[in-house]
Amino acid sequence: MPLFGKSQKNPQELVKGLKDALQTLQNPSKDKDLKKASDDVTKILANMKVMLYGTAGSDPQPENVAQLSMEIYQGEVLKMMVENLEKIDFEGRKDVVQIFNNLLRRQIGTRSPTVEYICTRKDVLIALMKGYETPEVALNCGMMLRECCRYEALAKLMLNSEEFYDFFRYVELSTFDIASDAFSTFKELLIKHKMLSAEFLENNYDQVFHNYQSLLNSENYVTRRQALKLLGELLLDRHNFTTMTKYISNPDNLKLMMNMLREKSRNIQFEAFHVFKVFVANPNKPKPILEILLRNKEKLVDFLAKFHTDRSEDEQFNDEKAYLIKQIKDLKAPEES
Amino acid sequence: MAQEEVIAQLPAFEDEYQFNIDETVNEIDFINDDENLDNLFFHRVDSAQIVYQPRRRRAKLIGKYLMGEMLGEGSYGKVKEVLDTEMLCRRAVKILKRKKLRKIPNGEDNVRREIKFLKRLHHHNVIQLVDVLTNDEKQKMYMVMEYCVSELQEMLESVPDKKFPIMQAHFYFCQLINGLEYLHSMGIIHKDIKPGNLLLATDETLKITDLGVAEALEPFAVDDTCRTSQGSPAFQPPEIANGLETFAGFKVDVWSAGVTLYNITTGTYPFEGDNIYKLFECIGKGEYKIPDSVDQLLASLIKGMLEFDPKKRFTIEQIRKHDWFRKKHPVLLEWVRLPPKSKDDEDIYRSMTVLGYLEDLHFGTPSEDEFDEQLVPETIDITNQITPAEDGVTVENSETMDTKGKPSKEMKPKKRKKGASRFGFGSCKQS
Structure with missing residues (x-):
């Protein structure tokens, strides 16, 4: 059967062909078959992509798109494609990403059929997250994951899975591009759906922040800086009010921020300032926090007075700094009762 | 009744003396079915505005921003299009005059607060404040923002x-x-x-x-x-x-x-x-x-x-x-497009209005009386710029006459170099 004939293959044939070829790749029996199967996969994926996106001259045909998606759901092809991504060649992987993302965006009225489908096939998401462990496909998986992040239902599944905590490891990977890709997915999960992530952070406070601590203490400068910046964003988002109150009540967190204020890197100092200010601005400081601040009162005032004095342009920063200095100067020990 | 009919039949230029500016708009509308009447508006424009102040595109720089045309006007002041001459980014600038602000209740406070807020907001669906410039001498403030059409x-x-x-x-x-x-x-x-x-x-x-x-x-x-x-x-x-x-x-x-x-x-x-x-x-x-x-x-x-x-x-x-x-909503009706700026404006895309000023900045011929030392960079040597351009035009004119008023395409760019006169449509002297 020629794959590139005049007559285009119909969706059923494409899906069947892809399944067969992927199965061969998965369980290779003879060496000969492997090469052919790999070529077949690449060709079929290219055809599927054209069917979904159309070409420069022609728009995609709605009937074909509908039929192809049906076939893909029924044949459990999404899972197969993701799980065998490593065995598909470079061009084919890129096509998988495009096909996956196109299907995900599909909408019929208020329904998103692919999103609903993946909700019942959590293992697809898990496989995608695990993708960060395979350097060859990490970035492809990242692109698909971030597309998934756009949908609250999928983001929820990911946040609440055990595998979410693997991100704390992925963002520290030694390969820079994979680590940053993982970080952007991680950030997207925590920022995109405000209510969802607020709820998640509240319910899983201990586990998340225990892990987060390791990012803030990371040996890796980029990880440390990015994590600190994200922490500031999360705490200052009003949706995360409860989490913020909890975070700034813990004296260990304050100590960490005070140490980070003295880091070598000015950028980290600056980011730490934006978290530190929340501890000081809190009108209801718990006793342990107040005690630490009181004990270091003079030093802190001196330190802040000299802190980043060259940022004269940044009015907001200077206002905040002046406010903090005043707050710390005015600190009084609570009356013993 | 009869009298009104007589007025309507009068030739347009005679109407000019009967309808003063303080007449209400409705009365003008009443007889506005006569097309000639359009001329009336040209007659009524104070000649001093046209003859003595030819419309020229004077390059004006505020900091590194080259000013373009006005985009809109609010109670606080004008909004103009500008070009960031370093980043070559299209921007909009809100020009605030302290005098005007004082007249608005809470005016100054509101502006100060707005700037404070905008500085810490970064989202693609919230306007981005790019820069704030002040001119204490003129009591003006410039809020440079993302350009919006x-x-x-x-x-x-x-x-x-x-x-x-x-x-x-x-x-x-x-x-x-x-x-x-x-x-x-x-x-x-x-x-x-x-x-x-x-x-x-x-x-x-x-x-x-x-x-x-x-x-x-x-x-x-x-x-x-x-x-x-x-x-x-x-x-x-x-x-x-x-x-x-x-x-x-x-x-x-x-x-x-x-x-x-x-x-x-x-x-x-x-x-x-x-x-x-x-x-x-x-x-x-x-x-x-x-x-x-x-x-x-x-x-x-x-x-x-x-x-x-x-x-x-x-x-x-x-x-x-x-x-x-x-829901994904079906496309049923045609998308509402950007309206043209004014009835006779053919530029439906609202292209950059800074271009003319940009040309003036680099090739312009500033006249002495309007020359503003502060705003136009002094390094531009005016005399050197004029001479070749003027020469070009003289040659061009003689050639144009040879071809009986049909300027060839090659000449057009040369003509452009002449600075002020290329925007001559505002000046009555030339026509």
């Missing part, structure tokens, strides 16, 4: 039924909700959401603007309780119309966004009144009608957003989860 209000007014097709309204509304959610997450309540405060970038990204009456919650405030509001009356919720001491801020924005949604999908307002008292009375009762043309899904979203009781009113989260919000 139009605002929702202008687009609405350009179409007969003053509304968008559902798909387009949905496209803008989703962006409005994204922007609002961000503002709220930063603890900012906008308080003046309306189509007039929603700008569109060239790629139709919606940008929430005008945070002049916005309020920032205290970082440790437990809830979003507000006390004051200065927003546009027609978009205010019942709790404000009824003068409640305190109210929930986020729900104010939800209400205004609801009125906005009502407005852009129906072309009308849910609450109306001849004056602010009647309007507030109407809003205070909270009774309104949704036109039958609105489908059920949209009607239920509007009802949720225009819920009288702020506690029952939708949250941003509920809006997001509403089916109308999530």
